[in-house]
Amino acid sequence: MVYSESPAGRGAAVVVETQCPFCSVQCKMTVAEEEKSIPGQFRAKYKVEGIPNLASEGRVCVKGMNAHQHAAHSQRLLHPLIRSNGELVPCSWDEAMAVISERFQAISEKYGPDANAVYGGGSLTNETAYLLGKFARVALGTRYIDYNGRFCMSAAASAGSKTFGIDRGLTFRLSDIPHARCIVLAGTNIAECQPTLLPYFNQAKENGATIIVIDPRRTATAAIADMHLAIRPGTDAMLADAMLKIIVDEGLLDEGFVQARTTGYEELKTYLDSFDLSRAADLCGLDVELIREAAVSYAMADTGMVLTARGVEQQTDGHLAVRRYLNLVLATGKIGREGCGYGAITGQGNGQGGREHGQKADQLPGYRSIENEEDRAYIASVWGVKPSSLPGKGVSAYEMMELIHEGEIKSLFVMGSNPVVSNPNAGLVEEGLNHLDFLVVADMFMSETARFADLVLPVTSYMENEGTLTNLEGLVLLRKAAREAPGEALHDWMILCSIADRLGKGEYFDFHEPEEIFNELRLASKGGIADYFGITYDRLRRDEGVYWPCPSEEESGTGLLFRQSFAHPDGKAVFSVMPGNPWVGVSEEYPLILTNGRVLSHYLTGVQTRRSPSLLARELENFVEIHPITARRYRIRDGEWVEIVSEHGRFTVRSRIKEHIREDTLFVPMHWGGVQNVNHATRPELDPFCKMPGFKTAAVRIRSLRQW
Structure with missing residues (x-):
């Protein structure tokens, strides 16, 4: 914290160095809070400025510029709330902790420890994510823990692990992007989701790069593209196969790389020999020659990158779709050198770190497997427990909602997430949560999920809670905090330690500051795939950040992966x-494809951004984008309320008639709950490999709500 003199008549300005709480870039910034007296009131004035850093180079987008507005909002939860006579009323922390420990223990004794479940979030710090996994397995003894990152990165994570032997958002550094001569952006709208990264791609264009955007909408990102492939949602794997067949048939394969550094190509070649290119183009809704132009441009470029995001990944074949794009990378040898590689554009602020250290149902810290006996033994030794005491693998986030609905899970502890809005098939989720024996929600605001809770616990914001986060390129950053917690709000990690102590497990959670937790995390990650052992708070305070893997304090960390070998035992990619x-789920009853996504001014389920007046003013309510021809067919006028229905549910939004979307596709943002929640209509089917829901493809119909 830095204090500086302010203009006459005003108090001292408090300048807090922090970083944006929203997307995976994690831009560094200062927030100057200046209090001034106004007749009859006391008001704070804020000024936000970017700090030069490795990721965003000092840029801050509109969300970061206004993030302080939710941190200082009058609707912040300031005291614990307990349900009494059907209403949530204030209570003391002592009462809240007593009730939590009593209810968790009673449920465990009656139904077994697996009747309790934990649901985390990809915006929690590494310290809290690590502690949440330990809390579930040591304090509660339950195997049921997962987090909202399951809906963000699971397809890319599983695909990267199978292909490369390691999962890290970017296999390259952000600073490598301008050196690429061809960039494929598949299912990612960087201009709105990670806008501070857009200058890297603009610089690549200035250097002569060809940019190819694959998206059913002509987004702001597509506006900078040399080629826009307006793909039919749900056909990304088919498109990638089509591109690869063209590359192979036209002799553009990097045979030396394929032979020396990969396995499995001959089997793939057999599949491609019988691949019907014309049929694939027809299914994708694209012209064969446009696909050919894109494939040849990527293959012939000296350097190139492929980046995917939720448009490709949030599908029931998302794992295979990403692996198909990775086939393109391997076939052309464009990885492990400057200007080359694959990148999964992480969505949440700590979507990368949040999945590395124990929040996922099948993982232990360091990206270890909970089903591997050596991994279990090592983590048990760090935690000071017996390996046999650690529960086994649980289920994915949505599958936990199904178990709640079925009554198998009786209590749920939610921290840093809003599952009522973020899960598919939202109606089932609401019904399940409403019938839980006990629901605890830790949040800054009264979210849609918190309204169902028996206890609501107030937590601190990004400006108040110190800790580390790992951005999309695998760079571990220290987020400083210097603002006092409002009211009785506590840091999330403190809450976990307090509950664990009440449950008689306090000796395993004897932490007094985030750095102590991080030092245990470092040890727990040592030797794992995501090795943080060489990263310390002192290094992070001194340097801008450190890439993982970083096995020792003498090493600088690895920014560009796979220069010499991949992470599989044989050193080869697969x-x-x-x-x-x-x-192909559309039908006569449900003839349109519903897909969803983000808008620039909002984030995730909107709990924070809808408390920012500046951001809310940009988008007050949800909407559906519909092509003019489709709107005429269904007699829909611009700006009127419409109802969208699938076999799973319905929701209501305003219409926006736009030419930049396919005629067979509707686009709805994901940031609103209630009757505007798009996830009332999304389908519950999951990817068999990674359990990612098919958010991007639901068959629906649409009608105007205008009174005729």
Whole structure:
């Protein structure tokens, strides 16, 4: 914290160095809070400025510029709330902790420890994510823990692990992007989701790069593209296969790289020999020659990158779709050198670190497997428990909602997430939470999920809670905090330690500051795939950040992966040969494809951004984008309320008639709950490999709500 003199008549300005709480870039910034007296009131004035850093180079987007507005909002939860006579009323922390420990223990004794479950979030710090996994397995003894990152990165994570032997958002550094001569952006709208990264791609264009955007909408990102492939949602795997067939048939394969550094190509070649290119183009809704132009441009470029995001990944074949794009990378040898590689554009602020250290149902810290006996033994030794005491693998986030609905899970502890809005098939989720024996929600605001809770616990914001986060390129950053917690709000990690102590497990959670937790995390990650052992708070205070893996304090960390070998035991990457099937779920009753996504001014379920007046003013309510021809067919006028219905549910939004979307596709943002929640209509089917829901493909119909 830095204090500086302020203009006459005003108090001292408090300048807090922090970083944006929103997307995976994690831009560094200062927030100057200046209090001034106004007749009859006391008001704070804020000024936000970017700090030069490795990721955003000092840029801050509109969300970061206004993030302080939710941190200082009058609707912040300031005291614990307990349900009494159907209403949530204030209570003391002592009462809240007593009730939590009593209810968790009673449920465990009656139904077994697995009747309790934990649901985390990809915006929690590494310290809290690590502690949450330990809390579930040591304090509660339950195998049921997962987090909202399951809906963000699971397809890319599982695909990267199978292909490369390691999962890290970017295999390259952000600073490598301008050196790429061809960039494929598949299912990612960087201009709105990670806008501070856009200058890297603009610089690549200035250097002569060809940019190819694959998206059913002509987004702000597509506006900078040399080629826009307006793909039919659900056919990404088919498109990638089509591009690869063209590359192979036209002799553009990097045979030396394929032979020396990969396995599985011959099987893939057999599959491609019988691949019907014309049929694939027809299913994708694209012209064969446009696909050919894109494939040849990427293959012939000296350097190139492929980046995917939720448009490709949030599908029931998302794992295979990403692996198909990775086939393109391997076939052309464009990885492990400057200007080359694959990148999964992480969505949440700590989507990368949040999945590395124990929040996922199948993982232990350091990206270890909970089903591997050596991994279990090592983590048990760090935690000071017996390996046999650690529960086994649980289920994915949505599958936990199903178990809640079925009554198998009786209590749920939610921290840093809003599952009522973020899960598919939202109606089932609401019904399940409403019938839980006990629901605890830790949040800054009264979210849609918190309204169902028996206890609501107030937590601190990004400006108040210190800790580390790992951005999309695998750079571990220290977020400083210097603002006092409002009211009785506590840091999330403190809450976990307090509950664990009440449950008689305090000796395993004897932490007094985030750095102590991080030092245990470092040890727990040592020797794992995501090795943080060489990263310390002192290094992070001194340097801008450190890339993982970083096995020792003498090493600088690895920014560009796979220069010499991949992370599989044989050092080779693996082609995917399993054929996939495109989604063709539309019917006469449900003739349109519903897909969802983000808008620039909001984030995730909007709990924070809708408390920012500046951001809310940009988008007050939800909407559906519909093509003019489709709107005429269904007699829909611009700006009127419409109802969108699938076999799973319905929701209501305003219409926006736009030419930049496919005629067979509707686009709805994901940031609103209640009757505007798009997830009332999304489907519950999951990817068999990673359990990612098919958010991007639901068959729906639409009608105007205008009174005729």
